[in-house]
Amino acid sequence: MLSTDFVPGAPNWLDLGVPDTDAAVSFYSATFGWQFQSAGPDGGGYGFFLQDDKTVAGLGPLTEEGASAAWTLYFHTPDADATAKAVEQAGGTVRMAPDDVFSFGRMGQFTDPAGADFAVWQPGDIKGVGLVNTPNSLTWAELYTTDAAGAKDFYRAVFSWQTTDMEMGPDMTYTVLTPAGGTEENSHGGLMQLPQENLDRGSRPEWHPYFEVADCDAVFARATEAGGTTLIPPADAEGIGRLAMLLDPAGAPFAIIKSAGSEQS
Template sequence: MLSTDFVPGAPNWLDLGVPDADAAVTYYSAVFGWQYRPAGPEGGYGFFVQDGRNVAGVGPLTEEGASAAWTLYFHTPDADASAKTVEQAGGSVRVEPGDVFDFGRMGQFTDPAGADFAVWQPTGSKGVEVAGAPGSLAWVELFTTDAAMAKAFYRTVFDWQCTDVPMDPGLTYTVLTPAGRGEEHAHGGLTELSPQNVAEGARPEWHPYFEVADCDASHAKAVEAGGAALVPPTDVEGIGRLAILADPWGAPFAVIKSVVPGAS
């Protein structure tokens, strides 16, 4: 389960790039009850806030031709070294590592299949200030066209432990855990897109899961506010009840009411 006890390889930040940041604030406030706090007086980038704590960032798209998307950042002790490892492992650097004031150092990359991700090397800011609680990041997930490649690539970059879990019908889900941590510290998973998914336009991408108190109610709010339902609320044994959506600009995200270990 995610927490703010960040270790190398664990998700520690996420932000939304979107054509209309003001409208996105309105949308996600309706879905999760988030507030907004600008990062500076000039506007642009800002923070989604819950109970006074930062849960994510939001800002306008900055890359030509980019589509709305959530970008997931993973903890690194050295962003520059991570960039070199990404390139050596077959990925590419979209944004060279650079300092973000005195908060930390970031770099943005693309894996060999085309999924974008990023790293955050913290100094003044560790990252999100709450995780695993309702309204905050609870899990991250990669859809890819080549699961074997993805496992090899991310093991090289982050040294993740990868545990394959068979799923029906004949599918495999890979659970991702930071190096040296137990399964209770798993932070995400990856799965391979089916040929049908690819034919229908699905592409390799990471997306976030946000913990909620009621999956069905949050799903309904997200759709009523203008989002699109991709996977309806579904029970997954031992995991919880989840749904996958896209916001009004097409950025995918998911909501989950997780099973509490030991709960009856």
């Protein structure tokens, strides 16, 4: 389970890069009820999605040439420069070398060996998002990859994550990810091999967020009415919850889940 304690290796920030930030504000406000707050004239168009007056994510215009709309997961690091070196030593790529973001913190952006983008956040004045695990906030981070075994090795080398394999069927293994020294209760994400049929439909290695919701079907309906595209319609996963996966109107994938055992809100 995620926590705002933000131990090293755990997700502590996420943001959305899109070609049209106004359209994204409209979609996610309709879907989750989020409010948007600009970072101001020095923010380069960046701003923050808020839920109950607490930051749940960032939003900004795409800045890399040829980049597609996507959510980026950031993982806590006490030393972004050391993490950048670890990424390179493990076979990954540094897309953006670590740099200070005013006094807020230090960030770096990377790509793993299979091609999935991710980032790190070394906290300064901002430790991370202000809300997790409650309705309309981040609750899980998931990686689809073309090399599950390689991904486990890579992220263990970079973040010292613990990995636990779960057999989901005769041809599917799901790997649960936990920060170093944590237990199952501290798990923050998972990874799985992309099935061939997904690759045939154009899927590629990528991280995507899961947002906790109070009612999966209702949020799914609002998202599709606002222009989202269905990837996986609402379905029950025994012992996990009711979940769905979508593309937002700009093409960024995300998932929603009403976790098993969570209370309606």
